[in-house]
Amino acid sequence: MPELAEVEYYRKQWDTGVGERIRAVAVHPDKRIFRECNAAQLVTELEGRSLCGSLTHGKQMLFEFSDGAWLRLRLGMTGNLSAANKDYEPSKHDHLVFECDSVALVFNDSRQFGSCRLHIGKELPSWWSSLPPQILDPRFTLEHCREALRRRSRSPLKSILLDQSWFPGIGNWMADEILWRTALHPALLGGSIRGSALKSFFNKTIEVARDALEVIGTDWGTPPTSWLFPHRWNDGGICPSTGEPLVRETIGGRTTCYCPTLQTLP
Template identity: 30%
Template sequence: MPELPEVESVRRIMERVLKGRRIAKAEVVPDDIMQFGQNPLTIQEALEGKLVTAVGRHGKYWWLELEEKPWLYGHLGMSGWIRELGAPTMRLKEHGNAPLDDETGRPRFLKLLLETEEGGRIAFTDGRRLGRMWLSSDPTQDDRLTKLGPDAYTALPELDALIAILKKRKAPLKALLLDQGLFAGVGNWIADETLYHARLSPKRLGSSLTPQEVAQLRKALVDVLDHAVRVDADYEQFPEDWLFHHRWGGSKGTEFIDGKQIVREPVGGRTTAWVPEIQL
């Protein structure tokens, strides 16, 4: 599932191709589920001919700021993706090796295609239809975004504030990290990677952490996000000692990392990969 680094990566792609340019053509493929029932023609009319002034992101949500409102908002869901057509693109693990385009060159599972006056093209695709896009006003007024807490990459609470927050929480660390009201943008793999590097059990209650352990947790989260964002979420450029390369079940993963057993079990309502021998 695309998490904060992946969404930041596509935000940068859209910013590079669209910011400061006018949308000459917008193709919005009808999909009541993905568009929350909004009329695709209404979305198309809101986009065509408009100048893109900025591309924003908060947590796992992204949006296009236009010269006038409404603006377009989106979420990649479980396996949605945004790419510049004609340019190299990263692939999510969920995409496997299936072709991205059909035999005519049209993006498979296309939901949105934007073309600028200069000819740059951006495609939003989603085979599982779990992504979303909709028109709304300012991010400070959109119900989905106002429920989010601080962005884990751009606005992570400082150490003293984080100590105070976790001291009051009697939920497992895994559940707390996945709480978008606390750590907007953190998803399953980031949470597992952070806890692995912090050497903390996902089952530990937030209130049980010492100030030093909170510092370990915060540093691990910062380090993981910094690196993942720096390499545009390209997992092939993640360090070899990261749990990411081993955490997946079945043929995609392994049973051990550095000679220590990986346990996969539900924690905080989500499948969790962790190493009990070193995560205490």
């Protein structure tokens, strides 16, 4: 499920474990979420350490452990984090569980598109510090957006917004929400956007990120019906702005929902 706001929500689910010592790490070592790291090494490295804190960058999370250990998690399509009782029995898709003194921290991912990466060292891993600016970072500027659209000038806007190297944390629903609020057709090419459309694209990207974090990232609240969000999931949705039927089609390889009255092609 996770885009930047959902990821922020899930990150906080492990806050109850901050300061706790990890007595044991339970893994399903052959599962695909460990394809980028060694599950056995992860277990031996992290057992006995304490969880110190965590942060997010787009759809990625980084957990810091005592004495210089860092674990980056991605949730893929179906991953989620939760806290459970300390004697929790891992179920089928609980591929990584930290058994702490008073809680169990659970990473569950049925489709296993999520992943882990371990870094041992006192400082933030360099691959984390060199990530591109987050959308709510002051370094995320109009110029940054202009460059993204220039470099990807022959791609549809929908694909560009899903490009994590330019728009970290934007996923399928946020991209649709941004384009709908900007009144830009998702199939428009990046190279066709300039002037006031570019400014709007930039502003709405930030607005949607902020709104999503407020409503979903805090306590997984329900987005208001004035957003595209609650109307976009199934066929038959009605645009809350125009009252016209929404359209769902594949653009940039992903199901895309937009209002054909509001978002038109030249």
